[in-house]
Amino acid sequence: MKEKVYDIVIIGSGAGGGTVAKELGALAASGARVALLEWGPELTAGDYTGRELDMARKLYVDSGGLLTRDGTLTLAMGRALGGSTVVYTGTSLVMPERVVNRWAVPGLHAEDLQRRSHKYLEENNVHLQDERDLNENNLLFAQACRRLGYGVHQFPINVKDCKGSSLCNLGCPHGAKQGTHRVQIPEARRRGVEVVTHCRVTHIGDRWCEALVRPWGYGYPSAWEPGIYKVRAKVIVVCCGAVHSPALLLRSRLPVDLPALGRYLTLHPALILVGEHPRPITNFYGHPKSFYCDHFMESHRFLLETCMYFPFTTAKNLIGFGPQHSRMMHRMDRMQMILALALDPALPENRVRVDRRGTPVVDYRLTPPVLDSLHEAMKASARIFFEAGAVRVHAPAGRIFSLGVECGDRLDHWIPRRKVQPGRISVSSAHLMGGCRMGTSPSDSVTDGWGQVHGVPWLFVADSSLFPRCSEVNPYITVMALADRVAEGIRQRSQELCAS
């Protein structure tokens, strides 16, 4: 086993790890040895082919098809330099104050998070797109919501020179999206942070971690030769996301008992809903996600967003098969799409475990209130589709494959609640949160409000696993704000931490 020695090691390079790396770059610039270890590769420009299966394999854990243990939910997690910031759409929302208050983490205040969030809005070039760049898939949604009296807003997004390929979720082929691989990690490198890709940390010991470097066969080569490494560090920051951060800590021999570790996972369980227009609309030209409707957040606990997915992803999310399914799928140019996200509660039984081989296992149950939210979301989306001019709507829990306009007056009949059952509808998640939640007591949390693991002064967490509840909005800006805060705490204590 080879050995490496650092002052600070950051594990994971997504919204959390990339931010921590940049923020600790000041320490690297003044002589501290800082390394950023990333499981995935750093893709070259030529690796971004825009081909659905090829990019899913290159950029997502399990090609984006990781299932919860009972098989009722698909989980999408990025795996590349930049983590999930390579595969999101760049929608950049600041978490509302009421959600920070619901989190109720002592010492974590809304104004602190909002100040840090705005720092990253600026750093990532977040802005509203010009109306000329908005396609019909998005505009029809916004217009219909307004006519129905539903609150609708344009998404601020973090792009530069977006060419509108609509391939955001397959990695931007133009490098327009300002993820950590474009903004924070290059800055960290300039300040002297060493970046090591193709490097998977398997477990953590007392101020060391074990890492396996194994090339993926694409992307730039790793800075380290293939092999197993023991990496010593005075400070370790875990930023592997809501599944792999708790899994890594569960595999490790931590000197503390943390009963909340892996628990309180929330997912924003999501449905892809499709309406069919009588004519082709512009849907796969331009940015895919421009508007969201927050009208039902408090009353029915769901959020609606525009979206446009790729053929295989769309096909597997439509319920049914055969000629009807095929007919709809062969009219993708007429499709309007809505992503409905349920705002799920943080429950201790929804959790990440590891099996005997150390592989993460996700136990997550769609509770009746969450299914109620998804049911209401299907009906609201159907209203929006019909109002927008769609002639057919596919509701996953519909009595028939596609509902015609005549069904619009009796949606409760045509989309019965009893058909909204786990395993009968296709539910997915790209907003994975919790598992290392912040708090004050080791009995019901894993870290303090500054991301330090309770009872382990050299071990920190800085990613979405810190969330004590769901964020109720797209989470990446909040992840960056929290990572900024964790990095600040480490910087302030760096002399003490790095001297030990």
Next chain:
Amino acid sequence: MEPLGSQSWKRLAALAHTLVPETASLSAQQSDRFRHIIRQALMERPAAVALQLRLFLALVDLAAAWRYGTRFARLSDPKRQRLLAWFQDGPVPLFRKGFWGLKTLVFMGYYGQDELWPRFNYQPVMNGNDVLHERKGL
């Protein structure tokens, strides 16, 4: 190792024709790609997944024999659809899960072929804004 034997491939092809009727008229090259995509997806997953698929394919044939007295491949289209709808919506969670896995693989094999995207009227371009502006008359 080959994840599916020839018998399983035949069963899968018959099911695919019901799930996605267009798979019955794929060219030889497209059929090869269909099989290649499924084979690769299975080989990237634990061997148990391929075993579960083989068992599920056999189970569908057994169900066809029990309900209609013959193999799935010999059933009429309406009977095939009724049988698969039972797996999809039936009361046994394990069967629903198996059907979901099968359907996902077949859809991956067909809709995952980006050479076929024009058939679905799905044709994104790298400079999508240019097309958008043109359509808007800008």
